[in-house]
Amino acid sequence: GENVEQHPSTLSVQEGDSAVIKCTYSDSASNYFPWYKQELGKRPQLIIDIRSNVGEKKDQRIAVTLNKTAKHFSLHITETQPEDSAVYFCAARGGADGLTFGKGTHLIIQP
């Protein structure tokens, strides 16, 4: 099955700086790569996703890049704000067995 590795496990950045979270996956057949944000005590919520036929996707301050050859994808958050503090999960899906998640990154925005 799919295996997703996510780094770092904790990331602390100054407010206004950029944050980058990286993930690698093992199954070359995977074709859908979402990112979820989970605030304390809440369910994960989709913030952005990318499919294998696209190399980059942006939505305001958030962007995701995908390198299929290297089997890695990254989340980029620019101009970070206090409300960006949360746990972020990457995931990958190829076959019919659903999404495989990374272990999560705790993003801390320092004022």
Place this chain on the structure above:
Amino acid sequence: EAQVTQNPRYLITVTGKKLTVTCSQNMNHEYMSWYRQDPGLGLRQIYYSMNVEVTDKGDVPEGYKVSRKEKRNFPLILESPSPNQTSLYFCASISENTGELFFGEGSRLTVL
């Protein structure tokens, strides 16, 4: 409103006492799944179902059962709960159109 609803949200029980966590979705999704979330381990899939009467094991199925008698419902059954099943559980369904996974609000289970 499109949603995934699971109950109970919080439960404290004792070892060996059977329990069921219910899950229902109103989006007519064929695909549903259960995840457990533990500190440092992320979200791990327990079971999934691609349609009525079709269920498959995920990454951590031991100690759990599921059923899919109707499209909207996908209950998670712990026949004989043990303390290592203390966790936060999420039910989810997937949109066939977008691939997006919709989570329920979560059920925090403590087994003493």
